[in-house]
Amino acid sequence: MILNPPTGLHMLDWDMLARLSSAAVLGLLLGVDRELRDMPAGMRTHGLICFSAAFVTVAALALYYQMGGLESNIDPLRVIEGTAAFTGIIAAGLIVVNKGEVKHLTTAAHVWLATVIGIACGAGLWPLVAFGAIVAVIMLTLLGVFEKRVLRQFRAERAPDDKIEDRAETPSPQIKKGRDIP
Structure with missing residues (x-):
């Protein structure tokens, strides 16, 4: 069996560590919101998923360049696509x-x-990571606060009117003539 040449530990560099550790930290931070709301898939799940996706991406890109880059017929996007599809199944x-x-x-x-x-x-x-993380925090945290404080109050104020309208539209049960109802 022919394998790709192994990558030694001396090849461990700051760029790779930054990519993987930032994914782990951001994944944990993304999970805080779910954890605070006592929802499934909290900090550990988000941390592992984010780290795993980064790990697969780094490995796919490293293998792509190790096998010849543009000169090879390897497509690292297939690995990334598979990761995204698998996560869709989990979600x-x-x-x-x-x-x-x-x-x-x-x-x-x-x-x-x-x-x-x-x-x-x-x-x-990195610019995409920063923008995605900022938008995620805004959407999950700030909009969550907005939902709790503004939208729930708005819904609570409208609820009595809605119930009256629903009762008016609900047809009353009809009794058929000629039958004895116990």
Whole structure:
């Protein structure tokens, strides 16, 4: 069997460590929101997913360049695509539909986001990583606060009116003539 030449430990460099450690730290930070809300897929899950995505990306890119880069017919994007697809399967498994109510959809999207940020960390796309992390924090934390304080109050104020309208539109049960109802 012919294998690619091994990479020695002396090849461990600061760039690779920065890519992997930033993915681990950002994944943990992304999981804090889910952890504080006592939702599935908390800090450890997000940290592992983000780190794993970065790890796969770094490994795919390193193998690509080790095998000849542009001169080879290896496509590192297939590995990244597989990572993203697999995470989609994990995220879909988090979604629960119960009596018409969808639960954990935000957590599933959050897991997907952790994967994408991990891929960007692994690829060393630092401006993309920074922008993605900032947008994630804004959307998950600040919009969460907005939802709790503003939207819930708005919904609570509208709720009594909605219930009256719902009762008016609900047809009353009709009794059929000619039958004895016990």
